[in-house]
Amino acid sequence: MVYIDYNGKKIFYNLKKCDSKTVVIFLHGSGGDASTWKNQLNDINSYSAIALDLPSHGNSDRFEMLSLDLYVDILKCLFDSLNYDQTIVCGHSLGGAVIQSYYFKYPKDLDALILMSTGAKLRVSPAILDSLRRDYEEYLKYLNNVAFSKKTTNSIIQEYKNKSSLIGAEITYQDFKICDNFNLFDQTKLIKAPCLIICGTDDKLTPVKYSQYFHDNIINSKLELIENGGHMVMLEKSKEVNEAIRKFIEDLD
Secondary structure (H helix, E strand, O other), X not given: OEEEEEOOEEEEEXXXXXXXXXXXXXXXXXXXXXXXXXXXHHHOOOOEEEEEOOOOOOOOOOOOOOOHHHHHHHHHHHHHOOOOOEEEEEEEOXXXXXXXXXXXXXXXXXXXXXXXXXXXXXXXXXXXXXXXXXXXXXXXXXXXXXXXXXXXXXXHHHHHHHHHHHHOHHHHHHHHHHHHHOEOHHHHHHOOOOEEEEEEOOOOOOOHHHHHHHHHHOOOEEEEEEOOOOOOHHHHOHHHHHHHHHHHHHHHO
């Protein structure tokens, strides 16, 4: 297991090394962890890959309070510990908010962005926030209904539910509150880095119009819509997602 130290606390990341000077750092969404990216780390061999556990998630140490600024600081700490010629960050949902915020704070650090199932603002349904406070099991059932395409197999859904339940209601609630307060809508046009935008056509939480907004407002961007993929498109349609990422990186060279 690999860790970075952040003010005396351990932050876990999963590293897959490759004979390449390019690295892609993957950031999970609300209530997730590094295992969200298992299919990306297992299947892609043309670059090095890192899947990070944000604070209080997965194998990282627990923090009393979570915030977008904390997540950005953690990503900076990880970046400063690495030595690659080309660094690309991929953020899913909440992770997308983190990498957008990071880009505007440290634009020279990143060579490209991958915005997956995310938006320039991420308002959260009051029903989600309420269920997290009132009935966590109700939230998990609701998540099953909205986070996946109806065509996704139950085994994928159940495995994700089991992993999410380990994160717990309070941490997931803080994540969603970060999303609910996130809004860089008016700054999207200022993104100059190459961007790959990925969204499942069946995504109910961050629908296609969110990704289309990115594509319409980021000059150097490519939009990949994944048929029959929901919000958890990296799990549901890993082959298509991995191919889109591989092609995007090839085109950067």
